[in-house]
Amino acid sequence: MAYTYESIATTTTTSASxxxxxxxxxxxxxxxxxxxxxxxxxxxxxxxxGVRFNSDTGTNYSRTVLYGSGSSAVSFRDTNQTRIxxxxxxxTASQFNLIxxxxxxxxxxSIYKQVATRNDDYSDVxxxxxxxxxxNSAITSITVTPYDDNSTGFATGSSxxxxxxxxx
Amino acid sequence: xxxxxxxxxxxxxxxxxxASIDFTSIPQTYxxxxxxxxxxRTVSTGTGQLSLKxxxxxxxxxSKLLEGTGSAAASNNYSGLTDMPIGQAEPSNFTANTxxxxxxxxxxxxxxxxxxxxxxxxSENNATEAYxxxxxxxxxxxxxxxxxxxxxxxxxNWAQYSSxxxxxxxxx
Numbered sequence: 001m002a003y004t005y006e007s008i009a010t011t012t013t014t015s016a017s018x019x020x021x022x023x024x025x026x027x028x029x030x031x032x033x034x035x036x037x038x039x040x041x042x043x044x045x046x047x048x049x050g051v052r053f054n055s056d057t058g059t060n061y062s063r064t065v066l067y068g069s070g071s072s073a074v075s076f077r078d079t080n081q082t083r084i085x086x087x088x089x090x091x092t093a094s095q096f097n098l099i100x101x102x103x104x105x106x107x108x109x110s111i112y113k114q115v116a117t118r119n120d121d122y123s124d125v126x127x128x129x130x131x132x133x134x135x136n137s138a139i140t141s142i143t144v145t146p147y148d149d150n151s152t153g154f155a156t157g158s159s160x161x162x163x164x165x166x167x168x
Numbered sequence: 169x170x171x172x173x174x175x176x177x178x179x180x181x182x183x184x185x186x187a188s189i190d191f192t193s194i195p196q197t198y199x200x201x202x203x204x205x206x207x208x209r210t211v212s213t214g215t216g217q218l219s220l221k222x223x224x225x226x227x228x229x230x231s232k233l234l235e236g237t238g239s240a241a242a243s244n245n246y247s248g249l250t251d252m253p254i255g256q257a258e259p260s261n262f263t264a265n266t267x268x269x270x271x272x273x274x275x276x277x278x279x280x281x282x283x284x285x286x287x288x289x290x291s292e293n294n295a296t297e298a299y300x301x302x303x304x305x306x307x308x309x310x311x312x313x314x315x316x317x318x319x320x321x322x323x324x325n326w327a328q329y330s331s332x333x334x335x336x337x338x339x340x
Contacts, residue, residue, distance in 0.1 A: 004173075005172050005173040006172055007172045007338065007339045007340055010339040010340050035200070035275070035339075037275050037276055037284070066234065066241070067234065067243075068232060068233060068234025068235075068242075068243025068244075068302075069232075069243055070232045070243055070244060070245030071243060071244075071245065072242075072243055073234055073235075073236075073241035073242055073243045075241075092282075094280070094281045094282045094308075094310060095281070095282045095284075095306070095308070096275070096276070096281055096282070096284060097284065098273070098275045098284040098286050098304075100273065100286065118286055118288065118302060120232075120284060120286045120304035121304075122230070122282075122284060122304060122306040125232070125304075126232045126233075126234050126243075126286075126302055126303065126304035127234070127302075128234075128302055157279075157281065159276070159339075161199070161339040163172060163339075
């Protein structure tokens with residue numbers, strides 16, 4: 001039986017941390033899955049988690065989001081963003097939000113990269129989103145950043161795991 | 169690189185139906201857990217939801233639902249319950265032989281943090297009522313998860329051929 005779901009790398013923060021980067025991603029899988037368990041290090045006005053590919057800080061990302069607040073269902077979209085952004089604002093002790101990011105065909109250099117995500121912010125909303133990185137480049141690195149890129153940071157115990165999936 | 173996705177246990181409901189599907193003595197050697205469930209209820213009424221309990225506990229559960237019915241989208245909040253609604257469950261008046269499919273993802277189940285649960289739940293039965301739903305659940309307990317009970321809310325039973333499989337995921 002072929003192995004199809006493999007752990008590529010994992011990081012758990014042992015102190016308040018800024019960006020987390022997965023570099024030199026093997027080009028031998030079909031798809032990637034990034035599982036993020038995250039909590040804010042402090043109480044910012046608006047905290048969230050951003051994802052960038054190949055250190056691209058250009059306005060090449062967009063997203064369409066459907067979320068439920070517990071009382072209403074809402075959809076919106078953002079274009080020309082500098083990262084894929086996920087709301088995740090918990091600073092509650094012991095409470096980590098869960099983000100599951102599916103990145104399809106990440107080695108294909110002929111297409112833009114599509115991303116499907118489930119994001120649960122247990123103090124706020126549950127959501128599904130579709131995102132695209134408008135680049136044909138194969139994804140060789142992924143950077144996960146706090147909302148403000150550095151100063152807020154991820155709390156101790158936040159974890160980031162990258163899996164590779166093979167279809168054959 | 170190691171394989172990361174392991175089957176822990178699997179159950180299929182027999183001809184007599186079952187009040188719940190239970191996984192006990194869950195190994196504490198994985199990072200995350202995944203449950204894949206295919207379910208159908210034995211009666212046509214009731215709340216119509218798949219619910220769970222961890223370690224037999226009857227407190228500290230919350231969950232949030234976002235669903236589409238084919239004609240509308242809605243969101244609901246659940247708190248103060250003795251269990252965690254985490255999926256839809258097809259009633260017996262849905263088209264015969266159709267079952268609801270749900271994937272439940274439980275992160276860091278063996279750590280001493282609160283336990284986040286994320287699920288995707290879908291049904292389609294070529295009729296007027298069907299669901300596509302996601303749930304965000306939280307068990308505000310620092311206890312490691314050692315057992316999971318999956319049951320239909322409202323005292324109903326799972327129908328024959330309902331099934332659930334528990335997987336463990338290792339991240340290193």
